[in-house]
Amino acid sequence: MTFPATASTDHELGLGAIRRARELTEPALRDIVDRLGPSLGGVGRYHFGWWSRSSGASGKAIRPTLAVLAAEAVGAEASDAVPAAAAAELVHNFSLIHDDIIDNDxxxxxxxxxxxxxxxxxxxLIGDALHSEAFGxxxxxxRPGAxxxxxxxxxxxxxxxxxxVEDIRFTERPWTGEQAVRIAEYQSMAEAKTGALLAFSASAGALLGGADTAVADCFDRLGRHLGLAFQCTDDxxxxxxxxxxTGKPVFGDLREGKRTLPIIAALTAGGSASERLGVLVERGVRTDFELRLAAELVEEAGGREFAEREAARHLAGVDDCLASLAMPAETRACFEDLAQSLIGRSR
Amino acid sequence: MTFPATASTDHELGLGAIRRARELTEPALRDIVDRLGPSLGGVGRYHFGWWSRSSGASGKAIRPTLAVLAAEAVGAEASDAVPAAAAAELVHNFSLIHDDIIDNDxxxxxxxxxxxxxxxxxxxLIGDALHSEAFGxxxxxxRPGAxxxxxxxxxxxxxxxxxxVEDIRFTERPWTGEQAVRIAEYQSMAEAKTGALLAFSASAGALLGGADTAVADCFDRLGRHLGLAFQCTDDxxxxxxxxxxTGKPVFGDLREGKRTLPIIAALTAGGSASERLGVLVERGVRTDFELRLAAELVEEAGGREFAEREAARHLAGVDDCLASLAMPAETRACFEDLAQSLIGRSR
Known part of the structure; x- marks a missing residue:
C-alpha cells in the first residue's frame, strides 16, 4: 500500500464492505434500541437516524466494517461478527452522545x-443504556470468543x-514552552481516543470469528494504526x-484552538515560522487574517507535512499487519481499499 | 422472618457482614480507580471517599455484602465474590455520579x-469509566460464571x-385522574431502578461462587424483594x-413533589382524606403547614400503612427465597439480619 497520489479512485471495494456491514448490523442495532422501551428507545432512534444522513466515503460505519472484515479474514461468516459490529457501533454512538454534552456541541x-x-x-441516560447494551x-x-x-x-x-480526559486537559496547557503538549503525548492521546475503539472493532470481529489471541492482537494493532492514520488525516x-x-468551517480547528498534530508539530519544529506561530497562537487567533496566517505558518514550519507523513506511516503499519495475516485475497483488498479511502480524504 | 416491632436490635450479624464485604472489596476498587490515571483516578478517589463518611446501619455497602453472602451461601469463599462485589459497587457509584448531574443534586x-x-x-467521564470497569x-x-x-x-x-427514565417521566404526569401514576407502575419502576442492581449483586455473587442458573435466579429474586423492601422503607x-x-429535611419527598409509594397509594385509595390530599397536591404543597397537612392526609388515607405493608411483604419474599435455598446457618442468619436492618430503619 502506498500513499495515494490522487483522490481519483472510487474505493468501490471499501464502500461495498461498509454497505455490507451496515446492512448486517442495523437490524441488530434496531432490536437493541427498541428494547429500551418507548421513551428511551425513541431518543436512541432519533440519535441513530439509522445512518441515512451520514453515509459517504468517509465511512461512518467504519467500526462495524472492521469487525465484519476481520471475521471474514479468519474464515468465518460476516454475520458471525455482528455482535462485535453492534457493540462497536453502540459504544461509538454512546460516546458521541456524551461528547456532545461535554463539548457543548x-x-x-x-x-x-x-x-x-x-x-x-x-x-x-441513553448514553449509559447504549454503553451497557454494547456489552450485552x-x-x-x-459465541465462543464473546x-x-x-x-x-x-x-x-x-x-x-x-x-x-487527556484531550480536554491539553487545552488547559500553554501553547509553547516547557509545559506545552509534546508530539508523543498527542500520539498517546490519539491512540487512546481514536485507535482503541478501532482496535476493539477489528480484534473483536476476529475473536467472534474464532481467532486466537495472537491473531486478535494483530487485528488490534491494525485497528490502532488505522485509527491513528484516520486521526492524522482528520487533523x-x-x-x-x-x-x-468536511461540513466544518475552514480553519475550524485553528478557530477552536484545538491542539492537533499539525500545530503541535509546527510549534515544536523550531525555526522562524515555528517561533512566529508560537507568538501568534499565544496571543490568540481570531480574525480571518490571523487564521490564514496561522495556517500558513503551520505549513511553513512543516506541521502539515509531518501529519501527512504520520498518516502514511500508520497506513504502512496497517499494511504490515495485513502482510502478517493469512486471509482471502478479496478480504485483504477490502481492508486495503478501506484504509486508502480513509486517508485519501485529505488529498 | 417477621416485621420488626422495635428498632432495638443491634444488627451485629448484618453489620459484621457489611464490614467484611467492605474490607474485601475496597482494595479491588482502589486498584481499579488508580488504573484510571492521575486525572480521572483523582476524580474517582474524591467520589468514593472510601466509605469513611458514609458508614452506618443503613448499609451503604449493601450490594457488595449481598454478593459476598451469596457466594458463601453456595459454599464458596467470600473472596470469590469480590469481582461481583466490585462490579456492583462500580455501577452503583457511576449511577450516583450521573444521577447527581441529572437531578442537579x-x-x-x-x-x-x-x-x-x-x-x-x-x-x-468518570461515570462512563466506572461503568466499563464494572464489566472489566x-x-x-x-472465574467461571464471570x-x-x-x-x-x-x-x-x-x-x-x-x-x-420512568421515574423522571412520572413527575411530568398529573397527581390525580386517569393520567396519574398507578401503584403497579410505581412498583415496576422501583423494581427496575432499585431492585435490579441488588438482584445482580446477589445472583452474580452466587454465579462467581459456582452456582447454577436456577440458584442464581433465586438469588436474583431475593435481591429484587430486598430492593423493593428497601425502597418502600426509604419512601x-x-x-x-x-x-x-436520614440526613434529609423533614417531609423531604413532599417538598420535592416526588411520586413515592405512600402518596400514590393515598391518592388512589379513595375516600375523604384521599380526595382532600388530591386537591392539596394539585395546588402545590409549599408552606410548613401544607407539608404537615399533606403528611397527615397521606397517613389518614392509608398511604403510610400501605407502604409499610409492602415493605413487610417483600421482606417475606426475601424469607421465601432464603427458605428455598440450602446454605450454612450462619450465612442465612446474616442475610436475615441484613434484611431486618434495612427495613428496621423506618421504625
Missing amino acids: ELRRGQPAVWKEFGVPAAI ALLNSG AAAAMRLSTAMREVVVGQ VLGIWGDPAK | ELRRGQPAVWKEFGVPAAI ALLNSG AAAAMRLSTAMREVVVGQ VLGIWGDPAK
Whole structure:
C-alpha cells in the first residue's frame, strides 16, 4: 500500500464492505434500541437516524466494517461478527452522545444533538443504556470468543475515556514552552481516543470469528494504526479541509484552538515560522487574517507535512499487519481499499 | 422472618457482614480507580471517599455484602465474590455520579457532588469509566460464571436506566385522574431502578461462587424483594424519617413533589382524606403547614400503612427465597439480619 497520489479512485471495494456491514448490523442495532422501551428507545432512534444522513466515503460505519472484515479474514461468516459490529457501533454512538454534552456541541449529523433536543438528562441516560447494551450484545451472542471480546471492550473504553480526559486537559496547557503538549503525548492521546475503539472493532470481529489471541492482537494493532492514520488525516482536514466536503468551517480547528498534530508539530519544529506561530497562537487567533496566517505558518514550519507523513506511516503499519495475516485475497483488498479511502480524504 | 416491632436490635450479624464485604472489596476498587490515571483516578478517589463518611446501619455497602453472602451461601469463599462485589459497587457509584448531574443534586455523602466539584464533563467521564470497569472487573476475574454474571449486569443496567427514565417521566404526569401514576407502575419502576442492581449483586455473587442458573435466579429474586423492601422503607423515611438520622429535611419527598409509594397509594385509595390530599397536591404543597397537612392526609388515607405493608411483604419474599435455598446457618442468619436492618430503619 502506498500513499495515494490522487483522490481519483472510487474505493468501490471499501464502500461495498461498509454497505455490507451496515446492512448486517442495523437490524441488530434496531432490536437493541427498541428494547429500551418507548421513551428511551425513541431518543436512541432519533440519535441513530439509522445512518441515512451520514453515509459517504468517509465511512461512518467504519467500526462495524472492521469487525465484519476481520471475521471474514479468519474464515468465518460476516454475520458471525455482528455482535462485535453492534457493540462497536453502540459504544461509538454512546460516546458521541456524551461528547456532545461535554463539548457543548449542538449539532450532530445535521440535526440537533440529543442533549439539545431532549435535554442533558435524557442524553446521559441513553448514553449509559447504549454503553451497557454494547456489552450485552457481545455476551448474549453465545459465541465462543464473546467474553474475550467483552474484556477487550472494557479495556478499550478505559483507553477512550482516559484519552478524552487527556484531550480536554491539553487545552488547559500553554501553547509553547516547557509545559506545552509534546508530539508523543498527542500520539498517546490519539491512540487512546481514536485507535482503541478501532482496535476493539477489528480484534473483536476476529475473536467472534474464532481467532486466537495472537491473531486478535494483530487485528488490534491494525485497528490502532488505522485509527491513528484516520486521526492524522482528520487533523489535516481540520485546518485545510474543504468545508463543502468536511461540513466544518475552514480553519475550524485553528478557530477552536484545538491542539492537533499539525500545530503541535509546527510549534515544536523550531525555526522562524515555528517561533512566529508560537507568538501568534499565544496571543490568540481570531480574525480571518490571523487564521490564514496561522495556517500558513503551520505549513511553513512543516506541521502539515509531518501529519501527512504520520498518516502514511500508520497506513504502512496497517499494511504490515495485513502482510502478517493469512486471509482471502478479496478480504485483504477490502481492508486495503478501506484504509486508502480513509486517508485519501485529505488529498 | 417477621416485621420488626422495635428498632432495638443491634444488627451485629448484618453489620459484621457489611464490614467484611467492605474490607474485601475496597482494595479491588482502589486498584481499579488508580488504573484510571492521575486525572480521572483523582476524580474517582474524591467520589468514593472510601466509605469513611458514609458508614452506618443503613448499609451503604449493601450490594457488595449481598454478593459476598451469596457466594458463601453456595459454599464458596467470600473472596470469590469480590469481582461481583466490585462490579456492583462500580455501577452503583457511576449511577450516583450521573444521577447527581441529572437531578442537579449538589451534595453527595456530605461533600460537593462530583459535577459540582470537577464540572459536568469530568462527572460524565468518570461515570462512563466506572461503568466499563464494572464489566472489566467481572470479565478479567477469569472465574467461571464471570461471563454469565456480566450478561446479568448488562440486563440489570438496562432495567436501571429504563427505571430512571420512568421515574423522571412520572413527575411530568398529573397527581390525580386517569393520567396519574398507578401503584403497579410505581412498583415496576422501583423494581427496575432499585431492585435490579441488588438482584445482580446477589445472583452474580452466587454465579462467581459456582452456582447454577436456577440458584442464581433465586438469588436474583431475593435481591429484587430486598430492593423493593428497601425502597418502600426509604419512601416512608422520605416523608416521616428523622432528619437527624436520614440526613434529609423533614417531609423531604413532599417538598420535592416526588411520586413515592405512600402518596400514590393515598391518592388512589379513595375516600375523604384521599380526595382532600388530591386537591392539596394539585395546588402545590409549599408552606410548613401544607407539608404537615399533606403528611397527615397521606397517613389518614392509608398511604403510610400501605407502604409499610409492602415493605413487610417483600421482606417475606426475601424469607421465601432464603427458605428455598440450602446454605450454612450462619450465612442465612446474616442475610436475615441484613434484611431486618434495612427495613428496621423506618421504625
